[in-house]
Amino acid sequence: MRHRELAFKMFCDISVIIPNFNRTDLLERCLWSVAGQTMQPREVLLIDDRSTDENRKEINRIIAQFASSLNIRAFENETNRGANFCRNLGISEAVGEYLAFLDSDDVWHPKKLEKQLAAITVAERRDEKPVLSATGRYRVNGSGEIIARQIGKTEFTRDTILRSNIIGTLSSVVVQAKVARTVAFDESFRASQDWDFYIRLSEYVQYVAIPEPLCFYFDHESDQRITLNGRRRLDGHMQIYRKHHRQQGVEKAIIYNLLADDLQRINRHKIAAVYYAKWLAHARFKSVTARSAASCVLGRVFSLLTPSSITERRYKKYESTLRKSLRSEELSAEVAKDLKLIKSLLSRNWKTF
DSSP states (O other), X not given: OHHHHHHTSOEEEEEEEEEESSOSHHHHHHHHHHHTOSSEEEEEEEEXXXXXXXXXXXXXXXXXXXXXXXXXXXXXXXXXXXXXXXXXXXXXXXXXXXXXEOOTTOEEOTTHXXXXXXXXXXXXXXXXSXXXXXXXXXXXOTTSOEEEEEOOOSOOOHHHHHHOOSSOOGGGEEEEHHHHHHHOOOTTOSSOHHHHHHHHHTTTOEEEEEEEEEEEEEOOTTSTTHHHHHHHHHHHHHHHIIIIIHHHTOOHHHHHHHHHHHHHHTTOXXXXXXXXXXXXXXXXXOSHHHHHHHHHHHHHHHHHSOOOOHHHHHHHHHHHHHHHHTTSHHHHHHHHHHHHHHHHHHTTOGGGO
């Protein structure tokens, strides 16, 4: 039965790498989105990061469920090693020419791999450099409601990626395996590992952008683990600063903004206000004297008046941008169709996906 089902599908030379830890229902949803691709990957590498015994039984059941529709190769770490170790293991074991990363709580649009591979093929005819490709993405909450429709950036240089993680989630990425093996993931990072990976890739690749949102990224900002995630983000951004920003002389306003945001998230409001003041001063003034004076004045102001939440402002901007974009009938119809895909996965109505 397996060979009969697989025989009628169109395949591409892509290995999908999925790290997983204690996820079951989310993993099943994720795999349905891979099985629903119009262009099927050569293989799916599922690396379990030592889930509990009870969850591993369910994970094995899910793997067996997809045996007839996906070529899944499952790996199980002897101890919990982290997502970066899992991704590096997948990179080393993959046989596909290209690698697609997918976090086990995210899902793909059915045409994601097909559209990316088509664009990659065109790019490779022009340039022999290894390829890094990324799509736009939907940012979705746990209820399946769309928070933001984020169009993928088309410009990717070392300078642009140093200044901001313009690609975002790894779940949107396809990269040539040979360059991924050269760069690999830095396993010391607990957060911002994707940003570090992109910065180091920028020296070697040509970038193939798919602006269309073909990845559904599930946003956990309201997750109960927000404090833990905030601390990890803070650590990750400090690592980015020490490893890349400080060495490259990147504008300090960038790191001050990130640190202020991270500290606000973990309720360290006093020190967050200090970095908030530094961010505004460095963003608005060029001279050292002006920046110093502005930091001092703003610091005093923010010691009395708590500055607004950077995260809340960002989400209000997401809401406003989405609302304006939906005034277009064509775009509104497209978003409604994509929302139906998301809802079908959340409701486990797999046949409509």
